[in-house]
Amino acid sequence: MPDLRSRFDELLRRLGEISDLHRVSSLLSWDQETKMPPLGASARAEQLATLARLAHELDTAPELGVLLEELGELEESSERESFEASVVRVARRDYEKKRRVPSELRAEMTRAGSLGYRAWLEARAAGDFALLRRHLERRLALMHEYVACHEPFEDAYDVLLDDHEPRMRTADVEAVFGRLKDELVPLVAGLQEPVDDSCLHGDFAPDRQREFSLEVLSRWGMDNSAWRLDDTVHPFASTIAAADVRLTARFDRENLTGVLSCLHEFGHGLYERQVDGRYARTPLQAGASSAFHESQSRLWENVVGRRLSTWRFFYPRLQKTFPERLADVRLEDFHRALNRIAPTVTRVDADEVTYPLHIVLRFELEREMLSGEVAPADLPEAFDAKLCEYLGVEPAGVVEGVLQDVHWSDSDFGYFPTYAIGNVIAAQLWERATSELVDLDREFERGEFGSLREWLQEHVHRWGRAFEPPELLVRVVGGPLDPEAYLAYLHRKVDALEPG
């Protein structure tokens, strides 16, 4: 046992180095999107590539495999939720996954992704999907090679999904998404005229939007000692360390979208801020999965951030920030505008009710492309058809349609579904939280958000990646992924907007 202890320390040393390299890469990416002078781009690409190469070497070092083998004994003799067992378990899973893929294939995939990204920009500029098609075909071929490294599997898509949502099966997603589709397509088709949300549009000085956002976030738990908020083009959250969390935002003068997006990124940031400090510099120090991460951003943006009780506290402050726009707008009207439901062509503009259908159609198309049922050449048509069938809208062209998202050009399949699974998990967590914390609305009205924050820390955040998503979900809500809480939540939302 004393020898196992020293082997475990050696494991922590190696994992610490790996973790450092990944965090350093995050800082470089954050800097690239927020601070870097534009001409720094090509050197930055080299720096990131070098870090990735070194991290990959450490990630897949045979000595790491030997250590993990030896430490099986320590894992077995420790409680499942102990630090030691969790570190060894998660590190071994990561190691085994990464060892399956030859470095050359990985490098080729990265290269194809970056060529695909450039092709996407060109295709958008030219309004011509054909410019992307060849790249999409190449990327599909590489995905098949990648999938083949992971035999045996039930469904090829399982392999891709597992990279974002460990242990999640395609069949589970299919069941949940089928239920969402059955319920939401008719719901959307029967929607009334959308409410008037003109109070959210007009002239909102970006600096004041930022100030107001910071006021909300500091009430929610952000502080200058461990967080930052910077400007960027496409907002994201980045964690350089548990005590160094960086949110980014874009405040457009024409609307308040930037404020909502801050609330969203806060959810991501809070998750990593509240991971158990002991997990620092280990593979446990992150969110459990993409969907769990998204559940946190959606919870704070949508469930808390579009809630009447929340705005009872913040709306007077927002009115003071923009008196010329909002002094004469009633809280109730502002709140209804925030919760407006109306089908859109563009996913990122979608409201809570129509959003999941955007994801369902992308999930279906990814599967159909992977199986060969839909060829890249036929993608634009298939995309538009589903958009019309599920949401009753029609894009004006490919730029607004199939080229609207960057994901298919530069990332592998399996990521899109986690957005909607995040919504589903958020609703399950919220249902559970409100069954235990019965006074939340009264607290929100007083500007107090600590109970919810602490509940999330206790039940979700602190565990980091110690448990895989299905296990974590069972531990928190007592059951598997289940869309009913989410559907009930959406029905309540629609009902509340009915003209009363």
Next chain:
Amino acid sequence: MPDLRSRFDELLRRLGEISDLHRVSSLLSWDQETKMPPLGASARAEQLATLARLAHELDTAPELGVLLEELGELEESSERESFEASVVRVARRDYEKKRRVPSELRAEMTRAGSLGYRAWLEARAAGDFALLRRHLERRLALMHEYVACHEPFEDAYDVLLDDHEPRMRTADVEAVFGRLKDELVPLVAGLQEPVDDSCLHGDFAPDRQREFSLEVLSRWGMDNSAWRLDDTVHPFASTIAAADVRLTARFDRENLTGVLSCLHEFGHGLYERQVDGRYARTPLQAGASSAFHESQSRLWENVVGRRLSTWRFFYPRLQKTFPERLADVRLEDFHRALNRIAPTVTRVDADEVTYPLHIVLRFELEREMLSGEVAPADLPEAFDAKLCEYLGVEPAGVVEGVLQDVHWSDSDFGYFPTYAIGNVIAAQLWERATSELVDLDREFERGEFGSLREWLQEHVHRWGRAFEPPELLVRVVGGPLDPEAYLAYLHRKVDALEPG
């Protein structure tokens, strides 16, 4: 030869990785001093330590030594100033120096430096030099161990000096500093009453100082595509890539020191910005030495930045920026105030004439500590005695006196002298530049600084680290380090201030 070419490519690949790691570390340090939330500090220290460890492994990899050995043939068959010969020559020198020092000793020195830094903070807080003494003794002992790794040598101090000023000998510095002392001590003793510089003090809004500084720097050649300027506590310049140069500044409301310090940091930044683009990701991509770097910052801050012709262009703009302070101050009075000479206790507050004496006394004390002539316990007394002898001033206590600089607590000896050698080189370069560019003052008056910038690029900057300082100096000015141009420059400065 085709095989040598592929070996050379392999060398470039390795050197590229090493260079990337060092640049990434620079970015982490820049971020730490400008953006990082304070609680991120301990994780940042781990990240920097990991990068240093990996860089050291690559720096000293035996495979690198083999490659450099094999490439001796390529070096010999190429011109001395060719890319190939320069890369192999400089990389070999770096490799051989780094291989001499065991990793454990390096780690111990880093550790002692960081303990020393903390002890320095405590000693300053308590006003008690004794709190630092033990650490200084430990650091001296380690310096002796370090020096011993470099046998044979003429003078132990040569070894430490060489880390900052390659091929510079202690004897050369001693000769130059002896001459400076002989000339400047009596000059300072005979100084008139200092000129009135009250126009430089008062109330100067920091934001407007920044704006004005950026106006000057953009005239000098800074632009947003490849440069940044951020706030920090102790200003510095950092190069993340030749096209990603970051200056930092501190603008205090009470005076214009922050503006001058921007001009200083610009000199450092411009140097690396103008290194030959072909040297990117090789050990050639940096300034030739600490003193050469300092020569550039001093040239732009002092020679150009305190020059009458420069201010003929910028002063009306500065008056417009601070009309309430400067509208009634004549250009000539402002310019005299900028060039005020008066002995100070504090090095960083010193003017151009007294500054070198602060350095001479530190150089002498470093040599005396290294030889054992002065024990750390006797340092405060020795420090005060020299300050009185050379500058006629007396510190109010140890905090203002021997504890004023951080260098002896956390860095090795040999760095201080490069500050004054930088002044000497700057004067030699300026003498040479003005002999070739005869209209500089008329250009400066029109706000044109391109000729000087291009001259420096052509003769100094583009060569990066290709030549060691003594060789580079001979190539540019035709002779060795020589204090006469500097002394003549200082005499002119003093004479110009005489009440006329």
